[in-house]
Amino acid sequence: MFCVIQEIALRKPNQLGEFQKLSVTSSEVRGKTKYSYEYGGERFERPEKKAYKISIHESKRINGVVTKKQFVVTTIGYYDLVEDMFFDCIDVNKLSDIAKKLNADAEKLLALVKEKLLPLQRRIMFEYRTTKEYKTREKHKKIINKYYQRKLEFMVEYFCDPDMYDYCYDIYGKLMNKDILDEVIKNSERSYREHKRGNYAEKDNSIPENGNDSDYYDYDNFKRRYKSDYSYYGFDYNSGKISRTPEEKGYLKRFYKSLAAKFHPDANPNSDTTKEMQFLNKLKDEWGI
Numbered sequence: 001m002f003c004v005i006q007e008i009a010l011r012k013p014n015q016l017g018e019f020q021k022l023s024v025t026s027s028e029v030r031g032k033t034k035y036s037y038e039y040g041g042e043r044f045e046r047p048e049k050k051a052y053k054i055s056i057h058e059s060k061r062i063n064g065v066v067t068k069k070q071f072v073v074t075t076i077g078y079y080d081l082v083e084d085m086f087f088d089c090i091d092v093n094k095l096s097d098i099a100k101k102l103n104a105d106a107e108k109l110l111a112l113v114k115e116k117l118l119p120l121q122r123r124i125m126f127e128y129r130t131t132k133e134y135k136t137r138e139k140h141k142k143i144i145n146k147y148y149q150r151k152l153e154f155m156v157e158y159f160c161d162p163d164m165y166d167y168c169y170d171i172y173g174k175l176m177n178k179d180i181l182d183e184v185i186k187n188s189e190r191s192y193r194e195h196k197r198g199n200y201a202e203k204d205n206s207i208p209e210n211g212n213d214s215d216y217y218d219y220d221n222f223k224r225r226y227k228s229d230y231s232y233y234g235f236d237y238n239s240g241k242i243s244r245t246p247e248e249k250g251y252l253k254r255f256y257k258s259l260a261a262k263f264h265p266d267a268n269p270n271s272d273t274t275k276e277m278q279f280l281n282k283l284k285d286e287w288g289i
Contacts, residue, residue, distance in 0.1 A: 001058045001104060003116040008075065010049040015079045016265060017044030017133045019281070022140045024170045033177065034163075035170045037144070038278045044133035050078040052120065054090075056109055058102055071098040073113060081121045082128045144285045147171040158188035252287045256280065 021041035026033050054073045059066060074090055090113065092106075099106040128134050150173055155162040168181040175181065261267060263276040 001056060001102065001109070001112065003109075003112040004055050004057055005116055005120060006053045006055070008051045008053055010051055013046050013049055015046050015077065017046045017079075018137045018140075019043055019278070020136060022143060022171075024172070032167055032180065034166045035176055036166060037147070037171045037282070039140070039281050040274075040278065044131075044136070046079050046133070048078040052076050052078075052081075052117075054113060054117065056098055056102070056112065069102065071101065073098065073109075078124060079128075081117075081124045141285075143171060146173075148286075158184050160184055160188065249288070256284055256287070 019039035019041055020043065021039065023038055023040050025036050025038050027036070028034075053075045056071050056073060058069045061067075073095060090110070095109055095113075096106045099109050102109075150169070151162040151165040154160075154165040154168075158164070164180075164184055168175065168177055168184065170176055259280055260277070263273040263280060265273055265277070
């Protein structure tokens with residue numbers, strides 16, 4: 001048994017690329033302006049008109065007669081390999097059915113596909129990384145990752161909901177509302193005082209006259225403790241995102257792919273799904289996939 005990958009020429013490109021712009025947005029929430037972001041502008045054109053048909057072949061000689069069997073596993077587009085989602089394109093149930101017909105192990109067939117497909121993917125990804133679309137996507141990714149990191153640092157610094165950052169700053173870290181920031185700072189100082197007051201009450205039911213016990217309840221220790229509490233709930237302090245297992249990321253990738261196929265402009269020629277795709281791309285950023 002062996003795997004064959006056949007390049008197919010398409011009549012026209014079958015995908016649009018990433019959005020070219022990343023913009024600051026604002027909305028009113030309970031009388032306060034909250035800042036966020038959205039992808040917009042034109043989308044990059046993806047000029048490659050290629051797809052790849054993957055099939056499993058078996059050739060046997062029985063009583064001097066050569067018999068051949070061929071089963072198509074799937075067809076994957078050029079840019080599906082760029083997105084690193086090709087294994088999500090493979091129908092596991094279909095591969096299992098092919099394995100039964102060939103009296104073979106499905107895991108072995110998947111390994112054959114992987115061995116044949118990975119070199120092709122590496123070549124395509126190398127080509128893609130020379131494009132303006134890739135460089136723009138990476139630029140946007142760095143901006144968004146830094147934005148999430150700032151939000152988490154803000155939370156740790158001021159002991160507040162990380163979304164309070166969005167009322168004070170935009171995604172580039174530009175201060176947009178100093179009054180709300182001052183309010184957040186005052187609340188954080190109050191939280192620290194209440195923390196100390198509560199801990200002294202637990203310790204000896206009294207609060208020192210000088211109100212200071214830096215050896216035990218200093219401000220930095222409080223922040224470190226607050227930070228560790230959020231790490232317990234899955235926050236990655238370095239990236240500012242929730243840490244997920246490889247299995248969970250696999251689920252999210254499949255969710256994203258399914259929704260992207262449903263709301264992609266190419267699949268909705270008679271309606272405008274730009275806002276749905278913008279929101280979906282924001283989810284992709286937040287999910288870290």
